[in-house]
Amino acid sequence: MNIDQAVITDIKSIIVKSREKAIRSVDYERSLMYWQIGRRIFEEEQKGQERAEYGNYLTKFIAEQLEPEYGSGFSKRQVELFRQFYRTFPIANTLYSQLSWSQYKLLIRLGSADKISFYIAETIKNNYTVRQLERQIHSNLWERLISKNNKENVLSVARSEKPLSDASEIIKDPMYLEFLGLHREASYYERNMEQAIITHLHDFLLEMGNGFAFVARQKRLHIEGDEFFIDLVFYNRLLQCFVIIEIKTTKLTHQDIGQLQMYVNYYDRYEKKDFEKPTIGILLCAEKNNAVVKISLPEDNKTIFASEYKLYLPTEQQLIAEMEKEIAKTKDGSDLKNG
Template identity: 65%
Template sequence: MLVNQTIITDIKTIIAQSKDKAIRAVDHQRTLMYWHIGKRIFEEEQDGKERADYGTYLIKYLSEKLQPEFGSGFSIRQINLYRQLYRTFPIVHALRAQLSWTQYKLLLGVDSEEKREFYIAETIKNNWTSRQLERQVYSNLYERLLLSNDKDSVLAVAKNEKLPSDAKEIIKDPMFLEFLGLKREASYYEKDLENAIITHLQEFLLELGNGFSFVSRQKRIHLDGDEFFVDLVFYNRLLQCFVIIEIKTHKLTHQDIGQLQMYVNYYDRIEKLSHENPTIGILLCAHKNDTVVKFTLPEEQRQIIASQYKLYLPTEKQLLEEVKKELDSFEEKENFKNK
């Protein structure tokens, strides 16, 4: 008797999904347990609030009593985290079942409510692992998106309250490619960088942002007997358009911008379907001059974006300085317009 072999695949899928749900459910209950412990500790501290050192004494005392029986989960450091969990999320219903305890520990280090909301929304929407969330926090994703957007827009897109209407709402500048494992002091050919991106495609898609899927590399274009090759082609389902990436390991020139504009025009006129939006072109470059980009392209154009790549993660201080410079520059332009 013949048996439809898809039943094996289907049952394996059911088993895997059920196991995953069970693990998530157990992990969420653990997070809730830690929250309730943190709440109880905080309440006890409030009762002893006249003694300034009571909180420190209480946590040390609890660790001494609980750790021998329940293990390292009740070290002084861990109990402090449970207290911090309650202080950071004082409403228990705010704890999302889609996030693990490991992810909540990462979020406790985020220093503002808006940033935490952003990372929670992005984690749920993209089903990030703990490692992926860690990288996005440490690469200061929120601040990088703020360089070309306002806080309300960044948070609204993350929460799916609005779809991105402009490529700059999801495409970052700079892009950090530390996962490629290339040494920042060395010189690389564009082909080296492209090969490294293809090898680490999953990580590169994560860095690109929401809604990207890979289409092709070295896409051949025939133009009346001449051949050209587009480095990388992606599609973005949120923007509903092709996204072309040209890699430049040298300082960006106006010729590079013109070349990418030609590729964008080709895709708009030949590849794009009638219901799709205009093609986006990204020049991923080692160095760029924003003024050259500005005067090479028409005013108010939104199809060509120059994004600088870096082969290492910045410190938070370095990135905050960049955000401040960008905001100061924006204010100067606005003040000049209003004069």
């Protein structure tokens, strides 16, 4: 008896979805259990506020009573996390069934309510795994976006409260490409990085952000007998436009900007449909001079962007230094213009 393969495919899909739903349900109940334990610890702690170090004594005492019977999941450090979990999310109805306890452990260490809200929205929208969420946090996604955008806009886009209307709301500078496996001390050509991006396309799309889809590499253009090749072409379904990426493993020059502008113009005139938005161009470079970029582009530019790439994830000190440098550059530019 021949059974239609479509039936088997559908049944397998039902099994997989049901198992995933069961796992999420169990994990949610576990998170809710930890929240309830955290609430009980917090309530007891408030009774002994007049006693110095009572909180530390309480978590230690609870761990000593629970760990021998229930295992290392109830160590003193874990018990302290339960308390912190409740204090971060004091309303049970604000817990999300889409998030695992492992993801909550990453979130409650962030401190800032806005940052937590942002990563929750991004995790749910993009269905991040624990590893992907951890990588986005360690790459300082939140800080990179708000360094050049209004914080409220970034949150609104993440929560899907408003449609994405400006490319600057999702394009990151710098971009962290540690997953490519390229050594920052070594010299390499654009084609090496291009191939590495294609090999790690899934991770690159994750770094690029929401709505990106791969279209082509080394896209050939014929212009009056001359041939040109665009490194990478993507499409962003949220912005409804093509996104062209040119790779430069050296310092960015104004000639590079001119070349990318030509590619963007070509796509706008010969590839873009009437219902689509203007093409976006991104110069992914090893180094750039922001003043050169600004002077090379119109003041109202919204289509050409230059982003430095980094082959390693930043430390917190490096991020702070970068943000302070950008603030200083902005101030100097304003003073120059006003002068």
